[in-house]
Amino acid sequence: MKKKGEMKKVIKVKDKVNDGQDDDPWWWLVQEGIKPSFLCISLFALLVRVAVGLHPYSGAGTPPKFGDYEAQRHWMEITLNLPPKDWYRNSSVNDLSYWGLDYPPLTAYQSYVHGVFLKTFDPDSVALFTSRGYESYLGKLLMRWTVLSSDVLIFFPAVLYFVLVYRSMRFGMGQNSDAAWHIAMILLNPCLILIDHGHFQYNCISLGLTIAAIAAALSQKDLVASVLYCLALNHKQMSAYFAPAFFGYLLGKCLRKKNPLLEVTKLGLMVIGTFAVVWWPYLQSKDAVLAVLSRLAPFERGIYEDYVANFWCTSSVLVKWKKLYSTQSLRIFSLAATLITCLPSMVQQILAPSSKGFLYALLNSSFSFYLFSFQVHEKSILLPLLPLTLLALEESRLILWLTHFGMFSMFPLLHRDKLVLAYMALYALFILVYFAPCGPGGRCHGTKTLDNTQKTKRGVDFITSITFHPLVMGFLGLCSLILHVIYLTMHPPNKYPFLFEAVIMLICFSQFVLFTFYFNSKQWMLSKHLTSKDKQKKLI
């Protein structure tokens, strides 16, 4: 800690020499604390979101199935015009094969609310049947505004909550400008903006709820955290990627309290209560619950789709999983692989729950799910990237590196959506914000700031020293740049129409796997470091 403080002083002095009067070009923005800078950054982030919303959405003008935009609109149509019981049931008025609702009830409620909004201004856009494939200037605008409002109402406040908690957790350490940088890294995460406001989805809701849950858990409001997390889970089942971490951390904390059983029961009741409220319309009969559940787990769609940089899809280059095994056995394989890979980080949190460890556990479990679970989409990389952005100040190099590959892995998808301009602009924005003058990003590249903890772990250092060797970094960076250009300008050979996608997938997968190892070992080192520190304390 002391050393870091000294580093900052050194930098301050250096800047003073360089810059005369001011050491921090941002002090006018951050001098009053976090809230003004949060206000400015969030307004800017909102502007960027609105501007991205000008660009096309997925499946624009491509009948008969269109894309995610049409799916969301269709859900509004269904939920607005049918009673809740029929939302998940195939019927003459609800054709499930045409973008049937396949997210949990909270998404359905959200679609209903947004449907009401759309109906007031543009009734045609949500009329039953006749609105299929409805596309209009006003319709697009209203749909975009529903995402924007969800972002403003859920994601932004959650980020503010998290940053406030995180700062108090770091013992008020660090400059205000670091916190501002952190806010910018979370709010201007290019992947999330592109998927939500370009491609068209509502990840901001489930991710916002998750962030709020994380913040609540970190500030010891475990019951609130569990409710918020259950809400996130009920908005998108993909939030289960974080389940092992939440489970491990909350359980680990309960076990350390006076009356573990009582604490666990309280948490359990909260979870069951939340689920009961959200699922209320379906709890009347077992069939209804099963109908919803079967919609949530679309196993018939196969273990992977398209080209996603996870284990199953990448290894299918060598092993034709889909041909060799039945879906049933693949389900078991993927479940086993996911559980085994996320087990270490979960166990670590049960044994030694800590705030920092919790954030790493979130990262690790979501990476395990991304790499090994069943039916993963390219877009699911948003989930591992979320805890990574929350750890931006700890892992300032890796956030740059992995966001780069996260973006890269979604490039084919966004290219299909005709979002290349927005992709490039947001990528550049991310780089610029990352290297903001005198921000942590620019600093850690100019001068090597190693805290004490890092010195102790040789094995971990090995991975970073290899990947962050200028040559390796340069090579991989150059490769991905060239691949972008090739992808945009050249046609793949006829024999391998998806050659470029496969290469992109391979590169991204290699990085994701590498850093899953890295983060897992880092999480374990963390507890070792802590215990040795505790021992030292005890000795003193």
Next chain:
Amino acid sequence: MMEMQESPRTPLVAAQLSWVFGIATIVKLLLIPSYHSTDLEVHRHWLAITHSLPLSQWYTDETSEWTLDYPPFFAYLERFLSMFAHLIDPQIVHLHHGLNYKANSAIYFQRMSVIVSDLFLLYGVYRSTLALASLKRNLIWLLVIWSPGLLIVDHLHFQYNGFLFGWLLLSLSFLAQGRDVMGGFLFAVLLCFKHLFAVAAPVYFVYLLRHYCRGGLVRGFARLSVMGAIVVAVFAAAYGPFVYHGQIQQVIRRMFPFGRGLCHAYWAPNFWVFYIMLDKGIAFLLRKFGFNIPAPVASFTGGLVGDASPFAILPRVTPLTTFIMVLLALSPCLFRTWKDPGPRLIVRSVAYAYTCGFLFGWHVHEKASLHFSIPLAIVAVESLEDAKHYFLLSIVSCYSLFPLLYEAQEYPIKVLLLLLHTILMWFSFSAQYSGSLRGDKKGGEKQGFEVGWVTTSYLIGVVVVEIWGQFLHPYLFGDKLPFVPLMLISMYCAIGILYSWIWQLKSILISS
């Protein structure tokens, strides 16, 4: 010692400035698919004219109604750009097939050309702020490079103002350094790009005459001839070819279309708004008292005005009247410049000249309010009073541009741009004048940044006007009286701009 400090600073400053510029560029890139006005087609057509026709026909061509009406340097610029446009998509520069060409290639190319030409603005700002302390420098960058008005006009509506302001700021920065020849030269170049900037020419003339051409009769005359030769050379480079082709009259006719009427379709918030309203008010009252007042033949809300008088009672306004009024309004400043020519006041004087031109000029566009709000940003950091004035002015000037973007899609963008600008200004000015953290060198100035209740209530009024125009008026009146919200905006903003005009005049006259 000073130089020692200066040299390592420059690259850092440049890096920070390019960072600020980079962020702005990204927003501009993202805005490419947004709404654009017919100006995009106007400029596309100019690309086609300059590319397909010989120079002698540039100002005579009538293929489209969007004839070339900017001075020759701008035509040369279009010629230069058209070479690249031709490489990208030949149809962009085709005189006939290109008409109303709306392909992505055309839009992207033209939008990119504006974005790239903003590099001139970058350099202009860089040069203007080189000598300042870092906080003031950062502030000016934010005010100019992230100016919401410039973004709205250039990157949504579509024009090349950033490029032109680059030249203006460059010229002013040279003048502020005392390098008058360079300043005069750049201003002459600017005039040959867009003649609307000529409103400040009297100020430049008096200033250069008194500041540059001093030091006795002989030396003064020699300098006057040097300056004169430079200006003549610039104008010769611009207009020479057209004089050669015997077309100079045609060029002038195209550049000054006085047939267009006193006001633009949407009234710029200037003095004439009050004049028109007064006319309408008197006519209304007289009709009430039983006088038979014939309704004017031409109307203001109906767009272009022909030869008929649009006024019912008050005397008609001619271009000459407006010209004289601008000169009259300008005269105190000219007098002051004559008496006390110094680089200190030059930016203010030039901005004041543009304010006069805006308030009293003929057929003024609402976009012209940028002509003074951008240069004034350079002096906004000088004192607390300046900051207060600029806070109000830049909000009003940006708000008066709102009617340019009337479609729903851009509504959140313009509102967010203005809000962000306001908040950034608020925080940065407050930080500058809080005086708590940093020991300000002028120890006496430690009052905080607050705008006072008059300004506050005026700005709240802006919000009320906006809410009225956007929500209440359509709700209460439906489609009736569609011009009332626009009229309200221009009237309300005109009050703010009038105030700014008086404030600027005062600040020029009483500054010691």
